[in-house]
Amino acid sequence: MKAHLQQLVTAALHDLTSAGVFDFDLPANIVIERARDSAHGDFACNIAMVLAKAARSKPRELAEKIVAHLPPSEYLARVEIAGPGFINLTLTPGAYHAEVGAVLEAGEAYGRSAIGAGKRVQVEFVSANPTGPLHVGHGRGAAYGATVADLLAAVGFQVHREYYVNDAGRQMDILATSVWLRYLELAGESLTFPSNGYKGDYVWDIAAGLHREHGDAWRKVSSEVFDGIPPDEPAGGDKEVHIDALIMQARSMLGDEAYLRIFDRALNVILDDIRKDLAEFGVVYDEWFAERSLVSSGKVDAAIEQLKRSGHVYEEKGAFWFRSTDFGDEKDRVVVRDNGVKTYFASDIAYHWHKLERGFDRVIDIWGADHHGYVPRVKAALTAMGDKADADRLDVLLVQFAILYRNGVKAQMSTRSGEFVTLRELREEVGNDAARFFYVMRKCEQHMDFDLDLAKSQSTDNPLFYIQYAHARVCSVLRQLAEKGFSYDRQNGLDNLALLGESHEQALLRNLSRYPEVVEGAALNHEPHQLAHYLRELANDFHTYYNAHQFLVDEGALRDARLTLIQAARQVLANGLGLLGVSAPESM
RNA sequence: GUCCCGGUAGCUCAGCUGGAUAGAGCGUCCCCCUCCUAAGGGGAAGGCCAGAGGUUCGAAUCCUCUUCGGGACACCA
Numbered sequence: 001m002k003a004h005l006q007q008l009v010t011a012a013l014h015d016l017t018s019a020g021v022f023d024f025d026l027p028a029n030i031v032i033e034r035a036r037d038s039a040h041g042d043f044a045c046n047i048a049m050v051l052a053k054a055a056r057s058k059p060r061e062l063a064e065k066i067v068a069h070l071p072p073s074e075y076l077a078r079v080e081i082a083g084p085g086f087i088n089l090t091l092t093p094g095a096y097h098a099e100v101g102a103v104l105e106a107g108e109a110y111g112r113s114a115i116g117a118g119k120r121v122q123v124e125f126v127s128a129n130p131t132g133p134l135h136v137g138h139g140r141g142a143a144y145g146a147t148v149a150d151l152l153a154a155v156g157f158q159v160h161r162e163y164y165v166n167d168a169g170r171q172m173d174i175l176a177t178s179v180w181l182r183y184l185e186l187a188g189e190s191l192t193f194p195s196n197g198y199k200g201d202y203v204w205d206i207a208a209g210l211h212r213e214h215g216d217a218w219r220k221v222s223s224e225v226f227d228g229i230p231p232d233e234p235a236g237g238d239k240e241v242h243i244d245a246l247i248m249q250a251r252s253m254l255g256d257e258a259y260l261r262i263f264d265r266a267l268n269v270i271l272d273d274i275r276k277d278l279a280e281f282g283v284v285y286d287e288w289f290a291e292r293s294l295v296s297s298g299k300v301d302a303a304i305e306q307l308k309r310s311g312h313v314y315e316e317k318g319a320f321w322f323r324s325t326d327f328g329d330e331k332d333r334v335v336v337r338d339n340g341v342k343t344y345f346a347s348d349i350a351y352h353w354h355k356l357e358r359g360f361d362r363v364i365d366i367w368g369a370d371h372h373g374y375v376p377r378v379k380a381a382l383t384a385m386g387d388k389a390d391a392d393r394l395d396v397l398l399v400q401f402a403i404l405y406r407n408g409v410k411a412q413m414s415t416r417s418g419e420f421v422t423l424r425e426l427r428e429e430v431g432n433d434a435a436r437f438f439y440v441m442r443k444c445e446q447h448m449d450f451d452l453d454l455a456k457s458q459s460t461d462n463p464l465f466y467i468q469y470a471h472a473r474v475c476s477v478l479r480q481l482a483e484k485g486f487s488y489d490r491q492n493g494l495d496n497l498a499l500l501g502e503s504h505e506q507a508l509l510r511n512l513s514r515y516p517e518v519v520e521g522a523a524l525n526h527e528p529h530q531l532a533h534y535l536r537e538l539a540n541d542f543h544t545y546y547n548a549h550q551f552l553v554d555e556g557a558l559r560d561a562r563l564t565l566i567q568a569a570r571q572v573l574a575n576g577l578g579l580l581g582v583s584a585p586e587s588m
Numbered sequence: 589g590u591c592c593c594g595g596u597a598g599c600u601c602a603g604c605u606g607g608a609u610a611g612a613g614c615g616u617c618c619c620c621c622u623c624c625u626a627a628g629g630g631g632a633a634g635g636c637c638a639g640a641g642g643u644u645c646g647a648a649u650c651c652u653c654u655u656c657g658g659g660a661c662a663c664c665a
Contacts, residue, residue: 031605033604033607034604035608036607036608036609036611037608037609039608040608044607044608046606046607049607049645049646052645053645059645082608083607083608084607084608084645084646085645086607086608129665131665166665169664169665170664170665171664171665172665174665240664317663318663319663320663321663330590330591330661331661333663334662334663335663336663337663338663339663341663343663343664343665344664344665345665347665369592369593369658369659369660370659370660371660372591372592372593372659372660372661373591373592373660373661374660375592376591398592398593400593400594400658400659401658401659441601442600442601442602443601443602445592445593445594446593446594446601447593447594447657447658447659449600449601451600454600454614458627459627460613460614460627460628460629461613461614463613465627466613466627466628469625469627469628472625472627473624473625473628476624476625477624478624479624480624481624483624484624517604518604521604525604525605527604529601529602530602530604533601533602533612536612536613537612540612540613543628543629544628544629544630546624546625546628546629547620547621547626547628547629547630548629548630550623550624551624552624587625588625588627
């Protein structure tokens with residue numbers, strides 16, 4: 001509908017250009033907005049005010065010229081110039097009636113579009129280290145990333161969803177060593193677990209599995225394991241040095257093969273768990289990209305070499321530094337440590353460059369807001385590897401923290417002790433639907449208060465419940481058709497939409513037609529919350545209507561028209577909920 | 589100290605990228621079912637858009653500064 005009006009105004013502007021009224025380039029997109037006040041019609045266009053200066057004309061005079069050149073349209077009832085120069089457009093009832101037909105005809109496809117023109121977009125999200133179960137912070141990234149990806153797909157982008165698996169770093173070694181130490185304890189050794197090790201129950205579980213299958217095959221005497229290891233922090237030492245020494249010890253005492261088996265077991269158990277967790281959450285990926293594959297294919301070394309050759313990497317104090325300050329970063333960054341180990345950042349350079357090499361038109365990273373300091377250095381690296389345009393293909397979306405509240409008090413625990421609220425626990429407590437919806441209800445840069453009690457509540461306070469209830473109510477009405485001895489004729493309903501003159505019906509018709517615009521805006525701005533809010537409003541329109549009028553009336557034409565309208569409402573509610581990864585129940 | 593995000597009704601948040609009189613929900617108060625789910629609906633009260641400058645036809649929105657919250661600033665990942 002909006003697109004149609006844009007075409008009309010654009011045509012008028014082109015007309016004026018060829019008539020010589022304009023001697024400048026027209027703006028790329030004409031802004032047409034929904035009028036906030038119904039007294040201003042349905043849509044308002046501010047183009048006359050925008051162009052007034054360049055056209056050396058008064059806004060209102062310019063508006064008159066534009067209006068005079070508007071092509072005729074069957075959907076345009078009235079055009080008025082108002083205020084400082086707004087062009088207010090009022091649609092015919094037929095325009096809205098046609099939209100109802102479009103909803104029912106397109107069904108599940110209603111709201112989808114081709115604006116993305118098949119451009120390839122990669123969305124990488126969650127990508128949590130596989131060193132433990134996902135927690136509620138990852139949940140927000142998962143829900144947000146999945147929804148952004150689905151929205152982009154809905155408006156015609158070719159979307160590639162990816163999870164980057166950090167399976168090559170030091171954290172994984174700490175995990176493997178933690179598992180082995182727990183295994184030793186299960187085998188009967190007594191030891192002091194490192195303060196920097198992973199202490200969660202899942203580490204015990206993995207160790208127990210290994211002990212069941214392999215018995216004491218990898219048991220070593222604990223006094224020998226800790227022989228010569230520098231003290232841990234509680235004992236007056238450095239916890240990092242302590243754990244690194246233990247890793248070295250584990251490798252040498254077990255041998256590479258056995259160490260790798262424990263390492264891989266830990267990795268696979270946790271990764272399988274993450275996969276399952278996300279799948280149950282309705283979050284699926286096209287690719288799980290392993291950091292190890294970058295290392296083994298030599299892409300990390302190749303990236304460092306390329307930066308060395310182009311003079312962006314220099315050596316100092318035994319380490320190799322990327323001169324990111326040349327590209328606006330605060331300080332230079334180490335890519336190879338003085339002990340020869342490549343940093344996580346080195347992998348990240350290779351990974352992001354590889355993303356661009358794979359030919360995506362746009363690359364979207366969704367990170368926790370605590371990683372914001374990383375953005376300039378990754379962009380710097382891409383600029384150094386290629387040029388500014390390469391860096392510009394990367395969008396980093398930062399997701400702020402979510403804080404859980406239960407009975408009005410914070411419910412989130414720290415990760416320190418290994419006790420935290422996992423995504424799985426959250427899903428079990430409030431359900432997948434509520435978790436998905438509440439996570440995307442706020443825009444991503446907002447710190448979020450996640451109210452567990454509200455998410456569980458079966459009342460109008462809970463916006464998700466309210467929306468789903470509207471959907472269920474439509475279904476309920478349709479179920480009662482037959483019980484009341486009525487039948488429904490859709491075509492008859494479509495033919496009689498003109499009977500829908502009540503204000504509630506008008507409001508519902510208007511808001512239904514907004515749906516494609518909302519989906520488009522939510523997708524292009526990466527703002528799923530726009531859709532969530534819209535659905536709440538639409539549900540409100542429906543509940544109000546439901547309360548004010550009977551649908552199953554005796555008069556056939558009116559009954560069919562009303563049923564057709566609420567069918568369309570049901571379809572839009574279902575489509576919108578679907579895009580948010582939430583179910584649309586037929587009864588509640 | 590530097591950087592990122594936020595400050596809008598008592599509370600939780602929108603505000604369509606600069607438009608017309610600032611919007612929802614909750615909470616508070618009042619009202620509505622012999623009727624398709626009252627698991628609902630209607631109405632009222634409630635605002636110096638953190639503060640001060642600036643940009644222009646026009647600012648909650650854009651730019652500075654101040655202030656208050658949250659977070660980030662490793663040869664960790």
